[in-house]
């Protein structure tokens with residue numbers, strides 16, 4: 442059952458508390474969207490830990506039905522559905538330096554079309570909740586892919602055309618969260634400034650049966666993190 | 676365990692043995708060189724770097740990886756901060772590559788990876804917090820670290836796993852500080868995977884400040 446839906450325009454940032462037991466569905470509203478997402482736990486200290494998430498599930502990308510894990514070993518959210526087989530977990534979010542190639546920009550010159558990086562937007566959102574740049578951490582860049590080359594250094598290349606308008610990903614929130622996101626372009630993207638918007642829909646998650654749920658059954662590590670979140674809410 | 680070669684080094688400003696499972700917080704001045712020696716081979720040295728003038732400006736694994744457009748760290752890698760400042764450059768490396776995507780071990784992530792029976796085993800995150808505290812480095816200041824001497828292959832298929840190290844007794848890596856730094860190191864006590872060759876051993880820190 443849908444609780445609310447809203448559109449975050451391209452190049453913007455947004456944050457909100459989202460309770461455990463909700464689904465958050467992100468839908469790309471244009472081609473080559475990017476949505477850099479941070480997850481902060483209920484205590485506002487624990488947070489998404491991408492290295493722990495990746496090594497526990499032996500993956501260099503985020504895919505369904507992986508579980509997104511925190512510094513303290515909680516399952517923060519499960520990726521329960523995705524139209525894409527790769528969401529970037531290696532590239533981090535954009536900084537003001539990545540926007541310099543588009544030329545100067547300001548509110549005075551461009552009004553609300555001024556260009557701001559993901560870092561600027563995410564810090565702005567964190568600050569609203571009493572947090573600051575210390576609370577930044579590795580983001581998942583939904584809808585983006587940075588391809589790995591099988592060479593000596595595991596070279597990285599951003600893939601243009603990875604996602605299309607209408608691509609979706611759904612997270613099941615496993616622990617009360619603060620979700621912060623930015624729709625600024627991926628920092629390695631090379632195209633002109635044309636960030637796609639993202640639709641955010643929050644709904645009730647159906648009842649979960651650990652015996653059959655894809656995330657609980659994915660790996661022993663995924664199930665143990667989900668169990669730690671269950672205990673944290675006990 | 677292989678025999679330790681404790682070559683005598685003269686003229687260094689720092690010569691510190693960090694025992695297995697122990698840690699260190701070392702101030703390295705701008706222009707200073709810090710060498711980490713893997714005395715017995717295959718020993719992960721989990722490392723975080725901070726701008727000594729402001730610990731909020733800390734090492735950022737993902738910014739470092741993205742800006743060099745490659746996953747592994749080696750000679751020439753610029754180690755960048757969360758503000759994209761260059762904190763240090765790897766100026767010597769006799770191993771060939773080092774990991775920065777594998778993160779540190781923690782009691783809680785050990786439970787996730789290996790099960791409840793590992794909860795009370797010693798882990799890097801505790802070492803980071805204990806040695807970081809005097810410098811104001813707490814949980815919020817812990818970013819994703821470097822694992823010197825650790826081998827974590829990443830593939831075009833999107834896989835990531837831990838493998839036996841490429842390091843060997845006496846191999847080393849050396850950083851040159853681009854500004855005044857605090858280097859926070861945990862000599863990893865992990866017993867449940869091959870990152871320490873199943874037997875954690877000491878590392879040696881050598882520094883030259885001019």
Ligand SMILES: [Zn+2]
Nearest residue numbers: 780799863864
């Ligand atoms: Zn460790």
